[in-house]
Amino acid sequence: MGRRARTAAIVMVVALLSGCASSQASRAPRAASTPSATSTPVTAPSAPDATEDPVVAVPPAFTSAISPITPELAARMEPSWRPGCPVPLEDLRYVTVTHRGFDGVDRQGELVVHADAAEAMVTVFHALFDAGYPxxxxxxxxxxxxxxxxxxxxxxxxxxxxxxxxxGSEWSEHAYGRAIDLNPVENPYVRGSSVAPDEGRAYADRPDSPGVIHAGDEVVRAFASVGWLWGGDWESPIDYQHFSSSGR
Structure with missing residues (x-):
C-alpha cells in the first residue's frame, strides 16, 4: 500500500472511532434535575384568628300586639259575649303575648281584656316572661x-x-275584662274544703312548684306594678289564680 493510501485509511479509522464514541455518549442516561432553590414551599393552613368575636346566644324575644275586636273575632266570641253584657265589644281588646311554657318552649298566648287594661297586661306578661314564669x-x-x-x-x-x-248573681270582674285567672290548676279557688278546679287539690297547700303563686313573688309584684290585686290575699274564699284591677 502506498503512503497516500495508508494515510487515507488512518483518517477513515479515526473518523469511525470518533462517531462510535459520540453515539455511546448520546445513549447514556441523563441525570435527574435538582429542584431550584427558589421553588415556593408548600405550607400548612394557618390557624384561625384568635381575635375573632365569640358567638353570643341571642336571648328569646318577647312580642305582643293589641288590636280591636274584629267581626271574625266577635263571631268566635259568641260563647263569652252577648248583648246585655256590661261592656260592649268596641271597649274590649284582643291581646297576644309571648309566654314561657312548662316545657320551656315559648309560645304566643291570647287574651281579651278591657281596652283600659290592655297595655297593663302586656307590661305584666313581659315581666313574667323575663322572670321565666311558666x-x-x-x-x-x-x-x-x-x-x-x-x-x-x-x-x-x-x-x-x-x-x-x-x-253569686252580680257581674264578675271578668265580665268587664278587668280580671284574669292565671294557671288555675296550680292556683285553685279555695272555699273551706271546696277546691276548684278539682285538679288543683294537690296545690291547695301552696307547694313550691313551678307556676304556683306565692305572696310577694315575681307574679304578685308584676301585677301590683300596674295596680292589680291578688285574690290570694283574700280571707274567704281564697282565689289564688285571680288578679283584678278592683281587687274584687
Missing amino acids: VRSMRLVDDFGASDDDSMAADNTSAFNCRAITG
Whole structure:
C-alpha cells in the first residue's frame, strides 16, 4: 500500500472511532434535575384568628300586639259575649303575648281584656316572661264554650268572660275584662274544703312548684306594678289564680 493510501485509511479509522464514541455518549442516561432553590414551599393552613368575636346566644324575644275586636273575632266570641253584657265589644281588646311554657318552649298566648287594661297586661306578661314564669295555656275562654270550669280544668289562663261571680248573681270582674285567672290548676279557688278546679287539690297547700303563686313573688309584684290585686290575699274564699284591677 502506498503512503497516500495508508494515510487515507488512518483518517477513515479515526473518523469511525470518533462517531462510535459520540453515539455511546448520546445513549447514556441523563441525570435527574435538582429542584431550584427558589421553588415556593408548600405550607400548612394557618390557624384561625384568635381575635375573632365569640358567638353570643341571642336571648328569646318577647312580642305582643293589641288590636280591636274584629267581626271574625266577635263571631268566635259568641260563647263569652252577648248583648246585655256590661261592656260592649268596641271597649274590649284582643291581646297576644309571648309566654314561657312548662316545657320551656315559648309560645304566643291570647287574651281579651278591657281596652283600659290592655297595655297593663302586656307590661305584666313581659315581666313574667323575663322572670321565666311558666304559663300552661293562654287561650280565649270561648275555646271551652265559655265554661269557666272547663277552662280551669285545662289549666288555661283567661280573662274576659261575661259571667256572674262564682256562687253569686252580680257581674264578675271578668265580665268587664278587668280580671284574669292565671294557671288555675296550680292556683285553685279555695272555699273551706271546696277546691276548684278539682285538679288543683294537690296545690291547695301552696307547694313550691313551678307556676304556683306565692305572696310577694315575681307574679304578685308584676301585677301590683300596674295596680292589680291578688285574690290570694283574700280571707274567704281564697282565689289564688285571680288578679283584678278592683281587687274584687
